[in-house]
Amino acid sequence: MRTVYLNGDYLPETEAKVSIFDRGFVMGDGVYEVTSVLDGKLIDFAGHLARLQRSLDALEMKNPLSESDWLEVHRQLVARNGVTEGMVYLQVTRGNPGDRDFAYPAADVEPTVVLYTQSKPGLADNPAAKTGLRVITVAEQRWARRDIKTVQLLYPSMAKMMAKKAHVDDAWFVEDGFVTEGTSNNAYIVKGNKIITRALSHDLLHGITRAAVLRFARDAQMEVEERNFTVDEAKAADEAFITSASAFVLPVVEIDGVALGTGKPGKVAGRLREIYLDEMRKAAI
Structure with a gap:
């Protein structure tokens, strides 16, 4: 079973749950990145992290992890899921304010952070x-x-x-x-x-x-x-x-x-x- 990352925890994918009030779900209020994996390594990782920061800044969202923490989570997921060729998907939403509202929630509402892998053997040899x-x-x-x-x-x-x-x-x-x-x-x-x-x-x-x-x-x-x-x-x-x-x-x-x-x-x-x-x-x- 695939291991995913949710708000600081590594979990079996069947155990990872996000609130129905999360703004990513009710408002599409979130950003994402996809980093490819070749030979078990991350491709152009620094570029993806830089764009993630630009997207977060544009939506006035805080970055929940440091660069080193982002790298560690990516590497952990690749290793735990045995991904040789594939992708790591990350998503950051504005989090769960406890109810639905068009206005942004208070700054102390923590973002929701989700990452998971998708194994794609033959990614580099696409027909x-x-x-x-x-x-x-x-x-x-x-x-x-x-x-x-x-x-x-x-x-x-x-x-x-x-x-x-x-x-x-x-x-x-x-x-x-x-x-x-x-x-x-x-x-x-x-x-x-x-x-x-x-x-x-x-x-x-x-x-x-x-x-x-x-x-x-x-x-x-x-x-x-x-x-x-x-x-x-x-x-x-x-x-x-x-x-x-x-x-x-x-x-x-x-x-x-x-x-x-x-x-x-x-x-x-x-x-x-x-x-x-x-x-x-x-x-x-």
């Missing part, structure tokens, strides 16, 4: 890296602060289901004709060996994998342009790809039924995936 993903575009209907990694994931879930019903792999959000990002990933196109992706703003999540991949791309002398791109521009691209903490780098071969380039995964996405996995394994803790 989609060789076949590519097919995506559809859907209207952007999320709130305006998409840069905060909150637990408010209803519309991304709806978009995932739209993709599933369309018999494709994922969806890209579109606002004013421009792609913002995928349902749970950042989106990129490649034209003439130039990597194009939307610049950071409140419009999209500041991906930890995104930052690493763009850094590696520039180190490899690849040209990167951070700007908005349209759906039509994406359909005319030579290739496309997505990045996320659990997908790493995955090619996109079709958008709204239109095949990109040769219709097969492109060389840029493939090379970036190789570089990312190699460099992240070296730096894992």
